[in-house]
Amino acid sequence: MAEPSVSGTSIPRLDGPAKVMGRAKYALDLDIPGAAHGVAVRADRAHARIIGVDASKAEALPGVIAVVTAASVAPIDVRFGHISRDHPALAVDKVRYAGEPVALVVAETRRAAEKAARLVRVTYEDLPAVIDAEDALADGAPLLHEVHPGRTGDEGFHNTGADALEGNLCAANLIEWGDLEAELAAADVVVEGEYRYPMLYGYAMEPYNATALFEEGTLTVYTTAQHPYMVRDDLARMFALPLARVRVVVPYVGGGYGTKSYTKVEPLAALGAYATGRPVRVALSVEEAIFTTRSDGAVIRARSAFKSDGTLLARDFDIVMNSGAYSDNSPLVCAKLAARAFGPYRLNALRVRCRSAFTNTTPASSLRGFGAPQGNLAGELQMDEAADRLGIDARELRLLNVVRPGEEILPGKRGIDADLAADLELLTESLGWGEREGVGFGLAASDAGAHPTSTALVRIHGDGSASCAIGATELGQGSRTVLSQILADGLGLPFEKVSIVQSDTGVVAYERTTGASRTTTLVGRSLLAACDDARRRIRELAAEYAADVQDAPGGVVADGEHLSYGAVIRKWFGSGGEVVGVGAIRRHGEFEKLPPFWEIGASGVAVSVDEETGRVVVEQLTTVGDVGFAINPLLVHGQDLGAATMTLGAALSEELVYDGTTLSNPNVVEYRVPRVSDMPAKIDQILAERRDGIGPFGAKGGGEGAGNTIGAAVAAAVGRLLGRYPRELPLTPERVWRLAQEAAPDRETEAVRG
Amino acid sequence: MQILSDFQLHRPASLDEAVQLRSELGDGAALYAGGTELLLALKMGVLEYEHLIDVKRIPGLNAIEVQGAALRIGATATHRDIETSPLVAEHVPALSKLARHVANVRVRAAGTLAGNLAFGEPHADPAALLVALGATVELLSSGGRRSLPVEQFAVGAYETELGEDELIEAVVVPLPTAQTRATYLKFQVLERPTVGVAAVARDGDAPTVVVGAVDEKPVRIEASDGVEDYVNAARDAVDPVDDLSGSAEYKRHLTGVIVRRALEALAA
Amino acid sequence: MTMTTTRISGTINGREVTTEVDNATLLLDLLRDLGLTGAKPSCEMEVCGACAVQLDGLPVSACTTLAIELDGRTVETVEGLAQSADALHPVQRAFLQKSAFQCGFCTPGMIMSAKALLEANPSPSRDDVVHWLEGSICRCTGYESIVEAVLEAAEEMRNG
């Protein structure tokens, strides 16, 4: 393929004008004629048998159309779940977490539905509840699922540890090679510790909402989903409909970050529509969103063994994730956390045991980097602790052990498609490592891209312009713009002559997911394949009139004459017409080896600490965007800064706190996400473009990587200032103050010694 | 989603009318000025009222003026009115600065100082400084007017001396002398202050130090013997509880730190 | 018979609006019922600014403002700023130039808050911008581009 001319430039976002004018329509803004409103009645306790639901008062309220329960829609099986079909949209027999929907009130107005929902009386018989993940895995713990949910059998989730699951074990993964015990015995230094990563709420600013309607035997849902095709699968299973009879449409989405992966609120809306025959909208509040999905908290026990010269010999991780009441995507997070804990380093031996536990809390699922920030906290902090113990510079220690381009970090997987050592040099230089205090940094390599199934549809129109129909969702990351750039280059057309339609399963080509940083890379490739297919078709048409046909930008050269696509199409059809190209990639050929690409994290910070109050101020943030080739550099910077900022929240303030069985902070008043004043005075964003990715023009994905190392980096920076490394996030002022107290005696001793 | 229950709206055109409504409707009515705290509580269903008395539109009630030796801040003056008032900046700059850092700009544009005091939210900024400045609230009812020091007006969490038939007409701050120094310093992690310390030194006297946001109401620190004395006295005087802003132990420590810093700022 | 509705008239984006509203109606719901969906509900607790509109020039949380506040007053929403993409307000232009948004859900509120700032203070320092936007959350961008956009808009408006 020719060198791109549209890709590689920071072309202004296609969605810009609509968004700054307030005209961009989100699912919440759609005006669906005749829509009624559904409001969920939610459990007020963590674990209880449902004795009865008395909806009589609610039903008597003016404007109330129906009160829907799992029993009232029988024989519909209200359970959903892409990995395990274990999640009832409306509780069946018992509730497994406080906040779980028990009934859905459908009314003419949202106000009426809300009022009525408060009048539904549910009687319960309380059951013992378990909130802590390790408690849940202990013998005799209250059981959440009496019958252990199986797996749906989706091939893409084959690695989600389904064997030997029992009790409250939601998923388990083991990665193991080498002789761990021998390596530990041979080590000069073994660093050991227990690390804690909080449960988080992603706070995409548009809370989950969906509007569903049945029409012509087809269920149509307008929703905030990142993966419309995955939602389609769940809804088809629930209502026993052919895939062709379920249409999922996703307009603009107010933030995703993984939190809108997979099915959330769509079944509620669909059940409401099914029960009432009306279009039904279910729009959650932030509080309800927090009771819908959070991310998996993790406790990580880790050991890292080194030779005195700094050679890393072996690592051992024992991880327990708190995954909440239902599987959602936690089994996949479990697999990813296992693969992302030990870092891009050479190892003689490794053992990672990662277990995901059901608890009586909000179901957990993906959040930006899924698994990586949790694992990286332990993995990278141990590199820093080891460096201190060994008396080796923390950067040199990493350079000594980091894998070089092409080397494997997981046997049998794709070798590393990045130059991490070079990234680390860029990063540490920007941060002034060695020249100033309070610096922390780290590396990460994530097996990204998910299962490489992607299809694309390209249409070349009678005037030579082109459009594509893509299943990937615009979440704000800029996929409309980036994919349009790739389309323009794929056909040799100017940007002004292409357009894109996305995320309507009734119209666009199949896309497995919009997550794992895959869109630019994988959709970009299927889109280029569709461009090639369309060009092939154009050549075929032209060949009916010419002996020699060659590709040319925006058309062909036929017997020496340049013909635009439009000219070829018009000539062939005589009147009207278009050419359609399809592209597909699958786990085959160059995509056979997983992961399709490694997503690199190389970010760091410089911080200062007020030891008296414990307040941490981030003075500088540096991100190195190792994306192979930046199709749109400005958008890559945006993704990197956004990802890093989200993890700064986890590092410093974000944490869902349970008090007994009650969530103490189900709102963004007491759950603090980063504000503008939290941003560092200095932000340095570097691009490393080595064209070493499998995506278009050497690109590979970004959007998560920049955040993956931030938790450990902040902890390391604070630890260096205090003389003791924190092992638990977030570093609230109180935690830092306590750490400073604990470290004070050590420092005094050192001062005496020194 | 949060919804409000239905209520009747009353829009008195004058203070007299407002007072009249107040005595007629009693505790079935809430005074509605800025509404920033009230509406949140109503939306969450923590409070419910059949009547709202909207005093916002009473002419002149938002005036900020100097009367005699006092700065008089009308009941419907918003935090932003105070923040941007040249009179406040001239006479009580510490109050301007405090107002500038209350919640966020939207809350400051709507919320009122009087409403803040009347709501009695313990984790708030203004009360501590007002107590330290010796401010009073002017209360009006059909029975007449009375004036109460802010220190007495605040009783506890969401509890004040405001009678069912009363309303706040103004917050009155005695004008500090030219030699008076005053400061308010806070430490905040979430939306509300964890600790707020007001320190006022009049004419070379030992400073008045008041700690806000830690206890259910502002705590006056009795000490006289230099910074450390205040710090220790403050740590002893407060009675913090564990919450999402921190443990009691941490907040006690933090109180000492902020008291010290406030006094240092005062001396600087 | 108790009355729980009120007849109000005020100006929204330059147009006179007279209507009978339930007292309990929030300004945000009134606006959205009128088809003005630019302002968004998010936190619903005055902390995020997604619902920010200007009420007599100052930014307010429409999620926690009664619709009756419109009576006799002026509300401006993002929809009132420009009728076409060629005639954008300087703040909108600056947001485009700096790519100061991603998902865009916070953007209408950000833009209205920023516009209110520049009307109150045409020459804000960087600290002034940060202080003013402290109550406006964006989960996507990391804020840097937003602050830059506001400063750029200020300059453009001053040079006018």
Ligand code: FES
């Ligand atoms: S929705 Fe109104 S401030 Fe957040």
Ligand code: FES
């Ligand atoms: S652009 Fe998504 S929240 Fe700001």
